[in-house]
Amino acid sequence: EIVLTQSPGTLSLSPGERVTLSCRASQTVPSNSLAWYQQKPGQPPSLLFYGESGRATGTPDRFRASGSGTDFTLSISRLEPEDLAIYYCQQYHNSPGTFGQGTKVEI
Amino acid sequence: QVQLQESGPGLVKPSETLSLTCSVSDGSISDPFYWGWIRQPPGKGPEWIGSFYRSGSTQYNPAFKSRATISRDTSRSYFSLRLTSVTAADTAVYYCAKTGVRCTSASCALYVPYFYSYVDVWGKGIMVTVSS
Numbered sequence: 001e002i003v004l005t006q007s008p009g010t011l012s013l014s015p016g017e018r019v020t021l022s023c024r025a026s027q028t029v030p031s032n033s034l035a036w037y038q039q040k041p042g043q044p045p046s047l048l049f050y051g052e053s054g055r056a057t058g059t060p061d062r063f064r065a066s067g068s069g070t071d072f073t074l075s076i077s078r079l080e081p082e083d084l085a086i087y088y089c090q091q092y093h094n095s096p097g098t099f100g101q102g103t104k105v106e107i
Numbered sequence: 108q109v110q111l112q113e114s115g116p117g118l119v120k121p122s123e124t125l126s127l128t129c130s131v132s133d134g135s136i137s138d139p140f141y142w143g144w145i146r147q148p149p150g151k152g153p154e155w156i157g158s159f160y161r162s163g164s165t166q167y168n169p170a171f172k173s174r175a176t177i178s179r180d181t182s183r184s185y186f187s188l189r190l191t192s193v194t195a196a197d198t199a200v201y202y203c204a205k206t207g208v209r210c211t212s213a214s215c216a217l218y219v220p221y222f223y224s225y226v227d228v229w230g231k232g233i234m235v236t237v238s239s
């Protein structure tokens with residue numbers, strides 16, 4: 001099973017700041033088999049990015065996903081108050097697909 | 108866009124069986140996607156339980172060994188989860204899910220990673236507590 005480790009655990013930032021979230025895999029994951037989600041309080045996760053370059057409908061342009069191999073990054077160019085959430089990465093290269101433990105972004 | 112809605116008891120006693128149902132609207136489990144269950148313990152990341160393809164092929168996360176069973180009723184467009192011998196560790200929010208990977212060939216219907224692929228539609232979730 002591939003373990004995904006996300007860092008940091010929590011980020012406390014101000015609106016307008018740039019945010020960089022890390023997701024590190026215990027084995028190589030093809031970039032076409034990694035996804036990112038945003039989970040706001042009391043809601044299910046919502047898909048942000050998937051596959052090689054898939055951007056889910058409604059994902060704001062200030063969000064960007066990148067990375068390869070074992071290191072992946074989700075960045076937010078200018079933090080908005082509505083970006084308060086927990087962000088998860090997920091791999092679906094190996095069975096069973098696994099999720100990271102999440103990074104909480106506080107504003 | 109397809110919508111999913113979980114239903115079932117919010118409290119289950121230890122050693123008993125957890126049973127949940129997912130109702131599908133504005134879509135069908137006969138559509139060429141994978142459908143399944145994901146859970147999220149309090150304060151933790153999500154975890155796949157298992158999923159199925161319209162052909163009936165089903166995959167389960169080995170972490171659930173033989174405790175989990177997913178069944179489906181195509182005519183009524185719903186699917187269900189049974190999880191036996193529950194303990195407090197099974198306390199979680201349970202989500203039904205549809206994956207975004209579209210599969211229209213016999214070969215991809217057997218490609219195991221697709222059963223755990225990215226989720227583009229989630230139910231709202233149901234909190235299930237295991238306690239006596």
